[in-house]
Amino acid sequence: MAVDRERVLKEAAALLTRRATTSMDEIARAAGISRATLHRHFAGRDALIRALEEHGIAQFAQAMDAARLEEGDAADALRRLIEEAEPVAAVLAFLFTENQLFEGGEINAGWARLDARITALFRRGQEEGGFRIDLSAAWLTEALYGLMGAGAWAVHEGRVARNDLNHSIAELLLGGIRRSMEK
Amino acid sequence: MAVDRERVLKEAAALLTRRATTSMDEIARAAGISRATLHRHFAGRDALIRALEEHGIAQFAQAMDAARLEEGDAADALRRLIEEAEPVAAVLAFLFTENQLFEGGEINAGWARLDARITALFRRGQEEGGFRIDLSAAWLTEALYGLMGAGAWAVHEGRVARNDLNHSIAELLLGGIRRSMEK
DNA sequence: AAATAGTGAGACATCAGTGTCTCATTCGGC
């Protein structure tokens, strides 16, 4: 009887990542509940998106924990992060573009914390000598987001095999396109 | 008296890239014309987006021509492409996400042609030995789009200096994050 | 069995955006 909040968020994420304008009605039906009930649990569409945001941020933070960003080689940590964050990538990309909409309201402070952790990883790699220093850590962070989003989309469109995804992102990000001598 | 179609498209692009839900009214006002006139020149919102798409595709194709993708070193050609395509990147990113919406209707065939040209560039680089072959040309194409989009956004958000943008994209894409011996 | 809380279905008002139309005005060419 009690509504499964997790399931609602999951279904909402699945639909919204595919079409950002999915209506509350469609989301409700996908989650197997009535529109009235959906409104009882989420004050409105905005509230639902916010909840999705909170959830996505939490999941991403969890992925970071699981990836143990501070441990070992920075490149390996990055690989682990890509691996762990893969299931969240699509939602993240959706929320990312959705933030444009909230240009008036304040953005969730959680984003800054996530950014900071990733940027710290890149900076650590630079200080330890494994990462090049002529590209700013901030840009590398943005690039990671961009590649994760592009990757999720490419898989969705069937242009990249899901099995190759993490490897493709990590390898491109770490090694670049150019053929390298050192490997 | 005659409406400057170019200007309308330009203003529309500027607004829509910032907020995808910008209304026809706002676009009209930004372009300095009335909503009625806007409707006289573009049958409706869809038609406007389509026109924007056509325009964006044409501009991108033009950028490719200017970059002379078939000439010289593939890496240099890629650098030229990034350089030439920079002004179009934001619109392209917008159209890219907007295509999700047209999931019912058929997508513009122009995209496939653009993709093909870029993919051909990457393949050429692979065949000539300059680019690694363990990442598919299709994925590299998607990654290029992703990085261009992320870059445009990062500049808009002030996280990357506009002057560094092209260099940042090209260097990351070609060389990757890892510190390399060969340079 | 009774009481309670949660749900589904649907009605309803509201709102924003869209697309169409009319009419007065203005611009440009002749």
Place this chain on the structure above:
DNA sequence: GCCGAATGAGACACTGATGTCTCACTATTT
């Protein structure tokens, strides 16, 4: 200066989505 074409301003109907509310039904609890 005149005339036709294009424009601006506004009214209007329509649509789709949203948010609220009511009422009947069902599951859970005691």
